[in-house]
Amino acid sequence: MSDTKKLIASLDEKVELLLNKIKEEQAFLATKKQELEELKKDLTAKESQIVQLKAENESLKNAPVQNNDDSEEMKARISELVREIDNCISLLKV
Numbered sequence: 001m002s003d004t005k006k007l008i009a010s011l012d013e014k015v016e017l018l019l020n021k022i023k024e025e026q027a028f029l030a031t032k033k034q035e036l037e038e039l040k041k042d043l044t045a046k047e048s049q050i051v052q053l054k055a056e057n058e059s060l061k062n063a064p065v066q067n068n069d070d071s072e073e074m075k076a077r078i079s080e081l082v083r084e085i086d087n088c089i090s091l092l093k094v
Contacts, residue, residue, distance in 0.1 A: 043092065050088045057081045 060078055 046088050046091055050085060050092075053081055053085050053088070057085065 057078060060074060060081070063074065
């Protein structure tokens, strides 16, 4: 009987350890799910920003050139927007 009680106590201890491990893993999973949701929201925002910047870029490309000074400013602005778009795209690839 003593061996049986020891075996049962050992099994109870192992079951308790497994239950604790399950709780830890569930908490870890919940944290990762929350991180995933935040990353999805961030990705959606970045995609929206890319669409907006592409539209702005197209409108700037199609805008009539008024004079040489404005043309240089427009080229600089377009270059800046292209860099922002490239940055957003590189963020999406991660």
